[in-house]
Structures are given as C-alpha cells and as structure tokens.
Amino acid sequence: MYRRMSESRSMVAVKIGGRFFANRKLLGNFADELHRLSKEFQFLVIHGGGNEVTELSDKLGLEPVFKDGVRITTPEEMDIVEAVLSGGVNKRLVRLFRSKGIDAVGLCGADGSIFVGKSLGVVEGINTRTGKIVKVNPRLIEILFDNGYMPVISSTSTELDGKALNINADTVAFHLAESLVVERLIFISDVPGINRNGEIMDVLKTSEIEREISEGVITGGMIPKVRASLDALKGGISGIVIGDYRVRGDLERLIKGKRGTLIE
Numbered sequence: 001m002y003r004r005m006s007e008s009r010s011m012v013a014v015k016i017g018g019r020f021f022a023n024r025k026l027l028g029n030f031a032d033e034l035h036r037l038s039k040e041f042q043f044l045v046i047h048g049g050g051n052e053v054t055e056l057s058d059k060l061g062l063e064p065v066f067k068d069g070v071r072i073t074t075p076e077e078m079d080i081v082e083a084v085l086s087g088g089v090n091k092r093l094v095r096l097f098r099s100k101g102i103d104a105v106g107l108c109g110a111d112g113s114i115f116v117g118k119s120l121g122v123v124e125g126i127n128t129r130t131g132k133i134v135k136v137n138p139r140l141i142e143i144l145f146d147n148g149y150m151p152v153i154s155s156t157s158t159e160l161d162g163k164a165l166n167i168n169a170d171t172v173a174f175h176l177a178e179s180l181v182v183e184r185l186i187f188i189s190d191v192p193g194i195n196r197n198g199e200i201m202d203v204l205k206t207s208e209i210e211r212e213i214s215e216g217v218i219t220g221g222m223i224p225k226v227r228a229s230l231d232a233l234k235g236g237i238s239g240i241v242i243g244d245y246r247v248r249g250d251l252e253r254l255i256k257g258k259r260g261t262l263i264e
Helices: 018-022 024-037 050-059 075-099 139-146 169-180 206-214 222-234 250-255
Strands: 010-016 041-047 104-107 115-119 131-136 150-154 156-158 164-166 184-188 239-243 261-263
Touching (some): 010 018, 010 169, 024 075, 024 250, 041 075, 041 169, 050 075, 075 104, 075 150, 075 156, 075 164, 115 164, 115 169, 131 169, 139 169, 169 184, 169 222, 184 250, 222 261, 239 250
Parallel strands (some): 010 041, 010 184, 041 150, 104 150, 184 239
Antiparallel strands (some): 115 131, 156 164
C-alpha cells in the first residue's frame, strides 16, 4: 500500500475514454476542473482511445477484431495501438493538462514496469498482443505524486520478455486503483450511469450486483466492469463511480457521488 508522507489530499483515479475524447470543449472543461480540484484531490488519469485506433487501422486496411467488447490486437495492429495510445492520445492529453497549469507526466505500463502483462494467447485464431496484467509496481507513480506531478497513463505495456502488449484500459484502472488504494475510482463513460427502469441508479450495493445482472438491468460491457468492482472494493477502495461528463462541475459531482452510479 502506498503511504504518503504529510499528504492530506484524497487520491482519485479517473479513467477516461469513449466519445469524451472527441469533444475538445468538454476535455478543456475537464482539464480546468482537474486543476481547480487538485488542491483537494490528488489525481491519477488513465485513458483508452480505442476509437482512434480503429480509425487508423481502417485507413491502413487492417480490420479490427473484438471479442466480448475487447480488442483482439494482431501483431500488425500492435504498432498502431502503441503509436495512437502512448503517442498521439497520451501526449495530446499531457499538452492540454499542462496548458491548464497541471504538472502532467505521460507514461505507459512499460515505463518503470508500472504494470506488466501476459498475452491472452490465441484468440479467434489470432496470436494476439492483447494481454492481462500479471504484475503491478506503482513505485514510479508514487515518486511522481510525492514530487507534485499528475501521472497520465496509457494502457499499452510489455511482457516480461519485452514484447509490446495492449491491455484494456478499464483493467488498468482497476489494478492501479487497487495498488494505490485510492479513495475513489471514476469511470467517465458514454452513459450517465446504470439505468434501472428508465432512471439512473444513484447507488449500487455490491450485494445487489448479481441480482441486477440476472434481471437484465446490468448488461453487455457493463457486466465485467461491475463485477471487477467487487474485487477492487475488497482491496480498500471506498467507492467506484460510473457516469458521464457533460458540463463543467461534473467531475466534482462524480467524485462526491452526486452524479452517475456509485458502487459501494
């Protein structure tokens, strides 16, 4: 567990992705909020960027393959994934955050072996470069925190033998949040939260998760995210929030459980 010396701010991990990336105004508002709230919270940002990877793959004549919502990365596509996520997207975010006065540092899992993975092997006939995390070492993140920097983490990494690896950004967020024992893990999504009978659930108790899945309230890609929340909460995270970002002030509302669905 990471123990900060003389640090009174609560630690918050924020995973961003989806259509949120494409809206420069929203990203700008989000960055302004990060800066404003940094006096109260210590932030770690984790990002995906799958839509941009797909766009470039299409242009280069590579057809993306997905299984259960997860990209099955071919060896040929891995270079694209790494260039887009750890290059273009990561550095674009770092430039934006720094322009707002935030001391942001862009990294991927391979840097300092923050997280190391292992390929899923042959999936859908592809010897995939998509992997799972087998080891987490947050020491580099801790050093950055202790010196006033905000880490911005992309989801590419490495295997132990040095081969490039693509890991689902949600998975990265869960592992890092557990390793650092953050107060809040926020997933900024394309949906406003978990919808039950036309209304967004304010709170979802862990004891209710399997019932809501069996009743069809929680479906599709939300199922693995919610189930993974169970382990993360057992690891010491106080709460996990799933919601969207529409206007300035939404980040603070998400953190404080006044927007989206709080899983606790």
